[in-house]
Amino acid sequence: MIRVLIVEDEPLISRLIEMNLTRAGYRCTVANDGKTAADRIEQNDYDLALLDIMLPGLDGYDLLDYLRPQGVPVIFITAKGTVKDRVEGLRRGADDYIVKPFAVEELLARVESVLRRNGRGSVMQAFDVVLDSGAHTVLQNGAPVDLTPNEFLLLEQLMRNRGAALYRDTLYERVWGGDRAETDTRTLDLHIMRLRRKLHWYDHIETVYRIGYRLKKE
Amino acid sequence: MIRVLIVEDEPLISRLIEMNLTRAGYRCTVANDGKTAADRIEQNDYDLALLDIMLPGLDGYDLLDYLRPQGVPVIFITAKGTVKDRVEGLRRGADDYIVKPFAVEELLARVESVLRRNGRGSVMQAFDVVLDSGAHTVLQNGAPVDLTPNEFLLLEQLMRNRGAALYRDTLYERVWGGDRAETDTRTLDLHIMRLRRKLHWYDHIETVYRIGYRLKKE
């Protein structure tokens, strides 16, 4: 279980973050000001902290000083996306920053990326496979499976959206990058085939004709 | 149940949208201005928001900033169909836009398309059949039914507009694409037949002579 501390004085924002991270499988704690945040930090171990810079009482920079010695990675949340703020945050040792307003995808991506860099990630399971996005490992029945980077990304997408039919476009976009608009190549099919072969998941990964692919539920 | 937030200050328009979406099976909430919309957003989870850009108080762009972080897809409703507005809306992260005045069919089509792209398929039920547009599956008495893509789309249309007689033109347009203006082929009848046969729905799908087809209500 990955514990995340959210320090943010705007309830609207903190609730958004909490909701989305909780839904993504993280355990969240929210603090509205620097003082209570410091208390929480003293009493608990966190795997990640999201800090608003501008806070009543102790500000984000102060909290960073508490957290860094503990080895807790920090992502700053800042309203002003000025270069100055950004540089200042990173200079002081933040792992990343995110500018309000932000897209939820971006938030999740950064959280995951930071956790990954720090050796922590979310763990997903489907059938006989356990995928650890932090450690970048895939185990099948406890035995490691050797996947290439793209195969890993593809599997991650399928597992993250288990049961849903994912459109070819969507998969191309999420695995190969947003600029890619290919629908006429066999690349995706090829990678699906390689996944099926490596995992012996010929039945578990279902083809949805003319739509895309879907990871069986159950 | 799919929840849709409609933010629109012209009662005539908002009522029109609400009526049609409600009839199509969505649960709607209407807000007349940006402030109340923000309140609603805070207190509820929505699966989709339809935002008029020009609003008293907070405008559509402001609301977009609240909604995007939550992962709520957004469709802008704009009076001015200028290229500039469209681009601006999409650039800021809207999923789609629709220009006033609009056809109801277009509205429904865009709503559906956006929901689908965002993986929020609706689950509909009629008689012994459950259709999940997200997973792209159809179950009859719990057993999966194998439908081809066009059969699936056709069934989806019938179920979404249960009880209403759908014109042949309308069905052609929604299933086969808007550019198609064929009324002289047997294609639609053929697909209706295939649906009736696969689902044993000889009575449930009714023929409306000279008009089109209708899915029986009860």
Add this chain to the structure above:
DNA sequence: GGGCTTTGTATCGTAGTTGTAACAGCCTTT
């Protein structure tokens, strides 16, 4: 640079899907 892995294109075969043609039967109007 050499050998390895990874990736993507080209290609072919196959399975699944689709629509037209053709005809039979039905509905409605006159």
Add this chain to the structure above:
DNA sequence: AAAGGCTGTTACAACTACGATACAAAGCCC
């Protein structure tokens, strides 16, 4: 009741999409 248009059904041929293999290009690690 007859005529004329509409719909139901079948069969088949064209078409599209996917699975699979081989191979070449690109990246990577010594």
